[in-house]
Amino acid sequence: MAPDAVFSSVADRNEFTKFAKFLAYKGVQVIVESRKGEKIEAASRSQGADTDWFNLQIPDSPEVNQATKSALPSDKVLETFKAELHVEISVQTEDGDEMVLELWTFGLDETQFDPTLKAMNTVYFRMGILLKSLIAITRITPAYHLSRQQRTESFTIFYRVYSGEPKSQILGDSVKKIQVGMLRTPRGGIKFSVAYRTDLSISPNRTHKSKSLLLKSDHFELSPKHVIYDSKDKREVKEKQPIDLNKPLRLAAFVDEALVKQVFEEFFRKFPVPKCRISHEWKPSEKPVECKSILELDNDIILKSPTSFELPPKKFSGFRSENEPPLKLLYFPFADRHPLRELAEFYKEFFNAPHLKLTEELERSHSKTPGLDVEEEIEENDLSKDLLIYENSIQEFDDLLADMCRSAEWSGN
Amino acid sequence: MEGRQVDEVIASIFHTVLFHRSCGKFTYNSEESYSIRTVSYVDVDCDFIDFTYVCCDSEALASRIKREISDFSELLRGAAPSTASPHGSISLEFFQKRRARWPFQPECVPWEVWTVCCELVDRSLPGEHESVVEMLQDKIVFITEIINRHEYVPKMPSRSDVDLIFDTSYSDIQPYLFKIHKSLAGAPSTSVGNTVRKLIRDTLAL
Numbered sequence: 001m002a003p004d005a006v007f008s009s010v011a012d013r014n015e016f017t018k019f020a021k022f023l024a025y026k027g028v029q030v031i032v033e034s035r036k037g038e039k040i041e042a043a044s045r046s047q048g049a050d051t052d053w054f055n056l057q058i059p060d061s062p063e064v065n066q067a068t069k070s071a072l073p074s075d076k077v078l079e080t081f082k083a084e085l086h087v088e089i090s091v092q093t094e095d096g097d098e099m100v101l102e103l104w105t106f107g108l109d110e111t112q113f114d115p116t117l118k119a120m121n122t123v124y125f126r127m128g129i130l131l132k133s134l135i136a137i138t139r140i141t142p143a144y145h146l147s148r149q150q151r152t153e154s155f156t157i158f159y160r161v162y163s164g165e166p167k168s169q170i171l172g173d174s175v176k177k178i179q180v181g182m183l184r185t186p187r188g189g190i191k192f193s194v195a196y197r198t199d200l201s202i203s204p205n206r207t208h209k210s211k212s213l214l215l216k217s218d219h220f221e222l223s224p225k226h227v228i229y230d231s232k233d234k235r236e237v238k239e240k241q242p243i244d245l246n247k248p249l250r251l252a253a254f255v256d257e258a259l260v261k262q263v264f265e266e267f268f269r270k271f272p273v274p275k276c277r278i279s280h281e282w283k284p285s286e287k288p289v290e291c292k293s294i295l296e297l298d299n300d301i302i303l304k305s306p307t308s309f310e311l312p313p314k315k316f317s318g319f320r321s322e323n324e325p326p327l328k329l330l331y332f333p334f335a336d337r338h339p340l341r342e343l344a345e346f347y348k349e350f351f352n353a354p355h356l357k358l359t360e361e362l363e364r365s366h367s368k369t370p371g372l373d374v375e376e377e378i379e380e381n382d383l384s385k386d387l388l389i390y391e392n393s394i395q396e397f398d399d400l401l402a403d404m405c406r407s408a409e410w411s412g413n
Numbered sequence: 414m415e416g417r418q419v420d421e422v423i424a425s426i427f428h429t430v431l432f433h434r435s436c437g438k439f440t441y442n443s444e445e446s447y448s449i450r451t452v453s454y455v456d457v458d459c460d461f462i463d464f465t466y467v468c469c470d471s472e473a474l475a476s477r478i479k480r481e482i483s484d485f486s487e488l489l490r491g492a493a494p495s496t497a498s499p500h501g502s503i504s505l506e507f508f509q510k511r512r513a514r515w516p517f518q519p520e521c522v523p524w525e526v527w528t529v530c531c532e533l534v535d536r537s538l539p540g541e542h543e544s545v546v547e548m549l550q551d552k553i554v555f556i557t558e559i560i561n562r563h564e565y566v567p568k569m570p571s572r573s574d575v576d577l578i579f580d581t582s583y584s585d586i587q588p589y590l591f592k593i594h595k596s597l598a599g600a601p602s603t604s605v606g607n608t609v610r611k612l613i614r615d616t617l618a619l
Contacts, residue, residue, distance in 0.1 A: 039456045040454065041456070042455055042472070052451040055436065055450070055451050055452055056451065056452055056454075057451050057453040125569075126561075129560060129563075130561060133433065133557035133561060135454060136429050136432065136433075136466070136556070136557060137553065137554065139456065139465045140464075140550045140554075145463070145465075148465075178554055179554075179558070181558065181560075182561060
């Protein structure tokens with residue numbers, strides 16, 4: 001086993017780990033991009049910045065990065081490499097038949113270390129070459145040709161990133177394996193390989209499905225499948241995935257965006273939202289609706305810096321955590337009509353209620369500084385008017401309260 | 414392989430090698446320090462083979478390779494009527510220059526040579542097409558295997574030596590200096606006088 005002492009400094013070791021991490025991130029991006037079914041042409045991508053990792057213009061899809069991040073924790077990069085990181089590419093037909101096409105594996109073989117390779121810039125340069133090999137190899141397996149057909153045929157290609165034991169049995173009996181390359185480093189040999197199915201015919205009795213059920217393990221539970229490109233707006237995503245309300249709404253493929261926009265505008269004109277519900281009115285010209293088609297989303301993120309995902313995603317503070325499960329109905333045996341049950345149900349309903357946008361807006365308006373925009377001023381004026389009315393009615397409320405207290409005293413007597 | 418496949422077979426092999434053997438343009442900040450620009454790549458679909466390969470996104474580099482390959486292809490196909498099974502070879506040779514004393518020209522030292530030997534067949538036999546695709550797949554894997562061994566690659570040069578290692582004539586890409594040799598005899602041609610110094614010779618016999 002290669003000792004950690006092979007690095008001349010802690011900085012080198014940290015740098016190596018960082019490079020390995022980005023090698024994995026970019027490797028997964030290369031594989032997923034190659035299965036989107038798009039041919040990369042000269043003008044199809046905008047000119048990359050000079051800050052691209054490994055000096056290669058590889059896309060940086062946040063969704064793909066997120067999938068990699070879930071399988072490759074930043075504090076366990078080399079450990080995950082040692083345990084192997086896998087990218088599984090599968091296909092699903094319109095009838096629901098499913099088949100795993102290929103399994104890409106990133107690994108670290110600690111017996112294949114090279115203590116002579118000391119310069120980190122050489123390691124970085126060679127990792128770039130390994131990525132180039134990966135790019136070249138992704139074009140030669142049968143799944144590449146199948147992916148290129150997905151825009152005209154009715155099937156969907158999925159990817160899934162996970163670490164641990166490979167599930168190579170899911171590839172069927174006829175499997176071919178290719179070693180993309182091995183980079184010998186002081187810490188061990190970083191290797192990329194692919195195992196792929198050579199028989200692409202799906203049997204009608206779905207024998208494969210029953211097999212995969214038997215082989216199902218925790219890895220699969222933890223690593224959800226992601227659709228690479230849905231060929232038509234024909235079906236819902238089969239996976240039961242939680243709906244992330246923070247993500248912008250996306251339009252299905254081939255939807256006429258102008259028409260959707262027009263419908264939205266018309267709706268808001270006919271049914272204006274009351275002022276007390278939202279802080280500002282619908283202004284399409286100023287703030288376009290955050291709807292993105294799948295393809296558009298992919299094009300938008302190409303230039304995003306790879307370092308952007310170093311920052312952890314911001315959580316909404318002050319609210320119930322997204323991951324916290326909703327409260328189950330509290331159950332009080334033999335107390336169906338007890339007032340405590342009513343109270344419990346009331347509490348539960350409010351606890352599980354979605355966070356209202358208004359709450360956020362109000363919070364913001366409380367902490368706002370001078371230099372407000374007109375809309376917010378109007379909102380504040382409305383509130384002040386309301387307050388003024390209530391303040392003027394203080395005497396009335398006091399009288400009412402006194403009256404109520406008196407009646408309480410009488411009934412007590 | 415068939416005559417019409419020659420260009421694409423050679424192009425897919427040469428471009429795969431050149432993609433690995435090209436860097437982004439260097440910008441030197443000082444004699445020793447430099448930054449490297451990003452390399453873009455494109456997919457190329459073959460017309461006569463069911464195959465796609467990757468090449469550097471550089472029109473100038475692609476047109477030079479195309480010109481060299483078509484010259485060879487014409488030479489080979491031109492020999493077809495007189496020979497039963499015409500064969501020849503085309504080599505992609507990477508070299509570095511060594512400065513020589515005046516008045517001599519700099520010496521070119523090859524450090525890696527990739528040779529494709531081609532033999533033309535009259536007409537496509539059943540199953541021939543698949544075998545060409547499979548052969549190409551094997552060659553791409555072979556190329557990546559050899560290149561990732563990192564047996565010999567010239568060191569990154571300082572500013573004054575960059576032209577001894579890299580071809581800096583392209584605006585969008587910086588490949589290692591290379592030459593293309595063509596031969597109809599079957600045996601790969603060599604740079605006279607430098608044969609002994611060849612460090613790696615990888616022959617791709619088709």
